Amino acid sequence: DDSYEFVAQIDADTIAHPTWLRELATALQDESVGAATGNRWYMPDRLSWGALVRYAWNAAAVVQMYCYRIAWGGTLAVKTKVFRETDVLDKWSHAFCEDTMLFAVLKRAGLRVAFVPSLMMVNREDCDIHGFFYWVRRQMLTARLYHPAWPAVVGHGLITTLGPVATLALACFGVVNQDNSALAWSVAGLLVYQLGVVAMMPPMEWAVRRIVRHRSEPVNWLSAWGMVKVLLAIPLTQSVYATALASALWLTRVDWRNATYDVRGSWKIRLHEYRPYQPVESERNTLSL
Structure with missing residues (x-):
């Protein structure tokens, strides 16, 4: 139907504010734009380790998705043309x-x-480490299958993982061989790197809070203890992400929302097994995968 200029979609767990559709439509007025998108940001109500690991990973992922122009299906509009x-x-x-x-x-x-x-768009749901691993592995799988910047994503993952590991190895070498110079340089390098990672997050959090506050949504989710936990969660995030990235390199079967898919190529996706949804009573009914 030519009377419709674009189609918009939103994730079932995303809560749209009153001007959500208008903001997408405004971005599409540019003739050079074929699709408009937002992105997710986590402000979990429960500061579990899984939720904080996901928060830390997503903060970095938002930057990559912007640089590589990776659209987010949770808030997306595509011109009908x-x-x-x-x-x-x-x-x-x-x-x-x-x-x-x-x-x-x-x-x-x-x-x-x-x-x-x-x-x-703010997501306030909880998740555990297990759920985060399988979720982020699926994110990496989609990049592997469909985005030309996949080699850059892998390269970034290697640098952010092998760098700290190599530094820790050098520190252990310094301890074993009583080489104070090697130990000092490795510890200093690791601290500088981790501080650089940490320094990226407050400006992004502040910017997102301004946006969310303008929509009259709550933003004070992170307590002083929560900030400490975020700092502690960063090394854990790097470890889990590295494992998920390595797993995604050769992944050929994946579970998603009660279904199992065989991945034989970018355009050769086959449903292997479907398990109809069965409600499960749980005290933690805000768990997100």
Whole structure:
């Protein structure tokens, strides 16, 4: 139907504010834009280790998604002319996800993905370490299958993982061999690196809080003890992420929302098993995967 100019979608666990659709539509007024997107930001009500690890990882992921123009399906609008003038519908019918591939599809059509800063959408749900691992592994799988910046994602993961590991190895070498110089330099290097990672987060948190506060949503989720826990969660985040990234490199079968899929290639996704949803009573009914 040519009377519709775009199609918008939102995740079931995302709460849209009153101007959500208008903000997407405004971004699409630019003729060079084929799709407009926001991104997720976590402000969990419960400061569990899993939730804080996910918060720390996502803070870094938001930067990468912006730089690589990776769309987020949780808040996404696509111009209908994209459906008419490209093969995106055919690709969606054979793909594992709908959002990550948009960068390549739009680029071939001379269009781009526009990020809308005011559409940072808050998720306040909890998760555990186990759930985070499988969730972030799926995120890496979609990048592997559909985004040309996948080698850069892997390179970044190697640098952020092997750097601290190599520094720790040098520190152990210094202790074993009583080499105070090696020990001092390695500890100093590790501290500088970790402080650099930590320093990135407050400005981003402050910027998102300004956006969320403007929508009259609560933002004071992080207590003083919570800030300490975030600092402690960063090394854990790096470890779990490295493991998930390594696993995603060769992943050929994945579970997602009560279904198991065989991944034989970017456009060769097959349903292996489907398990109908069964409600489970739980005191922690805000757990998010």
